[in-house]
Structure formats: structure tokens, C-alpha cells
Amino acid sequence: MTRPTNDANPTDLIAGYVLGDLSREEAVHLRQMLVEDPARAKELKSFEEAFSLLPYDLPMVEPSARLKAKILSAAIASAPEPAAAPQPSNVVSIAPRRQRHWKRWIPAISTSIAAITVAALGLNQMQLSQQSQQTVALQQQLEATNTELTRLRDELQANQSTVAQLSDPDTQVQILVGSVPNPTNSPFPTARLLAKPGDPEVTLVAHDLPKLSEKQIYRLWSVADTTAPPMYCGQFRQDDSGTAQWLVPDAICTKQPLKVIITLDAPDDPTTSAGPLVMQSTT
Numbered sequence: 001m002t003r004p005t006n007d008a009n010p011t012d013l014i015a016g017y018v019l020g021d022l023s024r025e026e027a028v029h030l031r032q033m034l035v036e037d038p039a040r041a042k043e044l045k046s047f048e049e050a051f052s053l054l055p056y057d058l059p060m061v062e063p064s065a066r067l068k069a070k071i072l073s074a075a076i077a078s079a080p081e082p083a084a085a086p087q088p089s090n091v092v093s094i095a096p097r098r099q100r101h102w103k104r105w106i107p108a109i110s111t112s113i114a115a116i117t118v119a120a121l122g123l124n125q126m127q128l129s130q131q132s133q134q135t136v137a138l139q140q141q142l143e144a145t146n147t148e149l150t151r152l153r154d155e156l157q158a159n160q161s162t163v164a165q166l167s168d169p170d171t172q173v174q175i176l177v178g179s180v181p182n183p184t185n186s187p188f189p190t191a192r193l194l195a196k197p198g199d200p201e202v203t204l205v206a207h208d209l210p211k212l213s214e215k216q217i218y219r220l221w222s223v224a225d226t227t228a229p230p231m232y233c234g235q236f237r238q239d240d241s242g243t244a245q246w247l248v249p250d251a252i253c254t255k256q257p258l259k260v261i262i263t264l265d266a267p268d269d270p271t272t273s274a275g276p277l278v279m280q281s282t283t
Helices: 011-020 025-034 038-057 066-077 101-167
Strands: 172-178 189-195 201-209 219-221 231-236 244-246 259-265 277-283
Touching: 011 025, 011 101, 038 101, 101 231, 172 259, 201 231, 231 244
Parallel strands: none
Antiparallel strands: 172 189, 172 277, 189 201, 201 244, 219 231, 219 259, 259 277
């Protein structure tokens, strides 16, 4: 006896349609349901997508020799017999209702839909994580660029002051050479001391002069003649560009001395005697 189509479970009908196992009445009833309920159309599309991916989710299993023999025997036994001549009969045969073996696929299809949904969510999460990492990297790169721009701006301002001094025809330039090589990169340090006679402001531009810790400082000394002791003319630490500017304590330091020297001292050392020689002028 055939079950009325209006009692059919909608999910069963959708699964039967995907597997191609619906009768004509059931197919008509399913089409009517799809027209009346658009949500069923989405459910049908999900079942079709999951069913198309189902073969990729099933492992390939090689049957044993015994199972192969059983399959072959069953195939031979189920081969159709030669059709016999039809005999007239008044008996109307009623075909038995076919069993719906496709129902066993419903759990697998539902599981595949869930797996596809989880995979899609995982992919979205991974894409969001990658975008977040790229954003952090760009922010760090922008901060580094801003820091470098600030450093270059400060260096440009310092160089502008040096260029202005060099442009002044009254500015005198003393060239200094190191007495010992730089322990870091070996070459002897060199420097140029820019000063205007009688002006207390001086500028030193050094190359390869080692940077100092807080416990050490460079001091500039002026030597008026061969018999005079060195005169203290201030102390300094150069910046990253090798430039230092300061005011000398006495204007006599800039009035054409015989030579100038730079020594290495401690900040609290007395200014009456010079420490170890680091650089001296060549003129």
C-alpha cells in the first residue's frame, strides 16, 4: 500500500530527490513544498552540495578476497533470467513498495553539511587572523618610519646650524685627528671644530669618535703657546650624527689658539688638569 504523499517528511523527500529515489507523486508534492516554503529550497541546495562532496569524504577500502567472491556470486545470482512468453491472466499483480534505502544516507549528509560549515568558519577565522597580523606589521613599520623621519629632521636642523657657521667668513675651522684608533671599527677618528674668534659658541663635527657612557665625557682644551698649560674650554658628548655644540667658559678659547686638544675624563674630574689625550689639531 502506498503511503499518502501529504504525510511524507519534507527532509525525507528532499533526501530522496537528491538520491533520485522519488515517485512521480512524491516529486510533485516536493515541488509544491518548494514553492510554498522558500526555506525548503535552501535546505535542498545544502543537501545537493553536501551530496556532491560526499565521495571525497569516504575512504577508499579494498575488499578482502572472501568479500570479492561473495559480491561476484551475488551478481551472478541476481542476473536476469531469459524472459518467458507472457501468459494471459486475469490476476492483477501489485508491485511491492520499494524500500527507501537512501534514508541511511541522511545522517552522513547532515554530518557533511556540519563539517563544511565548520571548515568555512575556520577559514574565515584564519583570514581574519592573517589580516590582523598584517595590520600590526604595518603599524610597526609606520612607527619606525616616523621615528626615522624625526631623527632626520633633527639632524637636518643641526646640519643647518653647521652650514650657517661654515658660510660665515669669520668662522675658523680646526682639524683634529685621533691619537688612537676607534676600537669598534679601527680607523682613527677625525673632527672639525668650528669657532668664530670671540664667540663663545663652538661646534664639533666628529667621525669615528667612540660614543661614551654616562661615566665618561670629552673635554676640549686650548693651548695658547708651547709653554702655556692647556686651558679648559668645555666638555661634550656627540650625538648619533657625531655633532656637538656648547658654549666655552672663556672667549679666549676661540681667539686663534696655537692648537686645541680633546681628552677623555670623568664628569667630576677637576678642570685644572687634562685626562688622557684623544685628539689634537693638526695646525
